Amino acid sequence: MRRLLVIGIGAGHPDHVTVQAIKAMNQVDVFFVLDKGAAKDDLVRLRRQILDEHVHRPHRVVEAQDPPRDRTPADYQATVEDWHERRAELYERMLLDELDDDGCGAFLVWGDPSLYDSTLRIVERVIARGAVDLEYEVVPGITAVQALTARHRIVLNRVGEPVTITTGRRLDGMPPGQDDVVVMLDGEEAFRAVDGEDVDIWWGAYLGTPDEVLRSGRLADVRDDISRTRTEARERKGWIMDTYLLRRRR
Ligand SMILES: C[S@@+](CC[C@H](N)C(=O)[O-])C[C@H]1O[C@@H](n2cnc3c(N)ncnc32)[C@H](O)[C@@H]1O
Numbered sequence: 001m002r003r004l005l006v007i008g009i010g011a012g013h014p015d016h017v018t019v020q021a022i023k024a025m026n027q028v029d030v031f032f033v034l035d036k037g038a039a040k041d042d043l044v045r046l047r048r049q050i051l052d053e054h055v056h057r058p059h060r061v062v063e064a065q066d067p068p069r070d071r072t073p074a075d076y077q078a079t080v081e082d083w084h085e086r087r088a089e090l091y092e093r094m095l096l097d098e099l100d101d102d103g104c105g106a107f108l109v110w111g112d113p114s115l116y117d118s119t120l121r122i123v124e125r126v127i128a129r130g131a132v133d134l135e136y137e138v139v140p141g142i143t144a145v146q147a148l149t150a151r152h153r154i155v156l157n158r159v160g161e162p163v164t165i166t167t168g169r170r171l172d173g174m175p176p177g178q179d180d181v182v183v184m185l186d187g188e189e190a191f192r193a194v195d196g197e198d199v200d201i202w203w204g205a206y207l208g209t210p211d212e213v214l215r216s217g218r219l220a221d222v223r224d225d226i227s228r229t230r231t232e233a234r235e236r237k238g239w240i241m242d243t244y245l246l247r248r249r250r
Contacts, residue, residue, distance in 0.1 A: 001101070001102070001133045001134065001135055002095060002099050002100075002101055002102070002103060002104075002105065002132060002133060002134050002135075003027075003103070003104040003105070003134075003135055003136070003137075004095070004104075004105050004106065004107070004123065004134055004135070004136040004137075005024050005025075005027070005028060005104065005105070005106040005107075005136065005137055005138075005139060006106070006107050006109055006113045006119055006120060006123065006136060006137070006138045006139070007021050007024050007025060007106055007107070007108050007109065007113075007138075007139040007141070008021065008109050008110075008111060008112040008113050008138075008139060008140050008141020008142070008143075009021060009046075009047070009050055009108045009109065009110065009111075009141055010111065010141050010142040010147075010208065011110065011111045011141075011142055011143060011144040011146070011147040011207050011208050012046065012144075012147065012206060012207055012208035012209040012212075012241075013147070013207075013208030013209065014046065014049050014050055014053065016141065016142040016147070016208060017050055017054065017141075018139070018140070018141065018142075020139050020140075021139050021141065022054045024106070024137075024139045025050075025051070025054055025055050025106065025108075026054070026055055026056065026057055027104050028055070028059055028104050028105065028106040029058075029059055029060065029099065029100070029103045029104050029105065030059065030060045030061075030062055030098055030099050030103060030104075030105045030106070031047075031051065031059060031060070031061045031062070031105070031106050031107075031108060032062050032064070032091075032094055032098070032105055032106065032107050033047060033061055033062065033063045033064070033108070034063075034064055034065075034066045034107075039239045039241065042209070042237075042239075043110070046209075047108055050108070060098070062094060062098045064090060064094060066087070067083060067086040067087055067090060069083045071187075084118060084121060084122055084125060085125070087118070087122045088122050088125035088126050088129060091122055091123070091126050092126050092129060092131055092132055095126065095132050095134065096131065096132060101133070107119050107123075109141065110141075111141055111142065111143045111144050112140050112141040112142070112143045113138050113140075113141070114138075114140070115143050115144075115145070115165075115184075116167070116184055116185060120138065123136055144184065144204075144207055144241070144243045145165065145182055145184075145243060147204070147207040147208050147243075148182075148202065148204045148207055148243045148244070148245065149202075149245070151204055151207060151212070151214055152202045152204070152214065152216055152245075154202055154245070156180075156182070156245070157180060158179075158180060158247075161179070161180060162178075162180070163180045163181075163182060164178045164180065164181045164182065165181075165182045165184065166181060166182070166183060166184075167183070167184055167185040167186065168183055168184075168185055168186025168187060168188055168189075168190035169185070169186075169187075169188075169190075171183055171186070171190040171191075171193070171194070172190075172193060173193055173194055173195065174194050174195070174199060174246065174248060179247065179248035179250070180245065180246075180247050180248075181245070181246045181247075182243065182244070182245050182246075183243070183244050183245075183246065184243050186242065186244075189226075189227055189230065191203075191219065191223065191226070191244065191246065192223065192227070194219060194246060196218065196219030196220030196221075196223055197218075197219075197220050198248060198249045199218070199219045199220075199246050199247065199248050199249065200216070200217065200218055200219065200246070200247045200249065201215070201216060201217065201218075201219045201222060201223075201226070201244055201245070201246055201247075202214075202216045202244060202245045202247075203215045203216065203222075203226050203242060203243075203244040204242065204243055204244065205229075205230065205233060205240055205241065205242035206233070206237075206240070206241060206242075207241075207243065211233070211237065213229055213233060215229065219246070230242065
């Protein structure tokens with residue numbers, strides 16, 4: 001039976017890689033790497049650095065092109081469903097063609113595989129398709145949320161209180177009844193739609209990397225600076241990944 005490891009490698013700093021991840025990577029014969037659009041060069045560099053530093057056994061790296069995806073579809077669910085199926089076909093082909101039937105393969109996942117990442121759903125789909133006999137394990141990683149809170153030296157939740165994690169696409173002002181909201185995958189500066197008078201923000205871009213930028217303060221005071229900083233950084237690097245916590249004052 002083929003073995004597959006889905007390994008979280010942290011949110012951008014090479015030292016986010018855990019001891020458990022290093023031990024897992026040293027069992028792997030083939031690392032599968034999918035091209036990730038604009039951030040590709042930086043991601044490939046980080047991945048190569050991690051493998052060079054930590055893997056001390058013969059291995060191969062197999063690269064493939066991620067199937068193209070409509071980022072602004074009319075029917076979001078149907079488009080994602082179709083994209084997952086095309087990815088499952090690709091994973092299945094890679095596993096069959098590149099991994100011996102008693103070999104160990106791995107996907108290295110940005111951050112942690114449980115948070116806004118489709119790798120586990122796709123692996124389940126591959127298994128359900130029935131063409132590959134596969135057992136798999138998940139190794140957790142440091143998420144962008146943890147990288148954000150550590151760099152700002154803040155606690156994610158208030159004492160005994162819930163925290164909402166959502167995407168920029170779903171944020172339309174501060175959600176009613178939710179006073180602590182983490183926003184990820186925000187292509188459109190959704191924080192601009194939030195009334196900033198009684199809300200604080202802790203914002204971080206390229207967390208853990210040499211390009212890291214942090215800002216915090218009352219949203220109304222720092223919003224324009226964050227927008228400006230974000231636009232400049234995005235133009236300079238060609239891509240941006242940012243995460244922020246919004247907290248309503250009481
Ligand atoms: C597809 S999700 C992947 C999340 C990842 N699985 C995790 O555990 O953090 C990508 C989003 O994660 C956030 N992100 C990932 N790495 C980041 C970083 N180094 N700095 C800031 N945000 C980051 C951004 O919100 C980005 O849009």
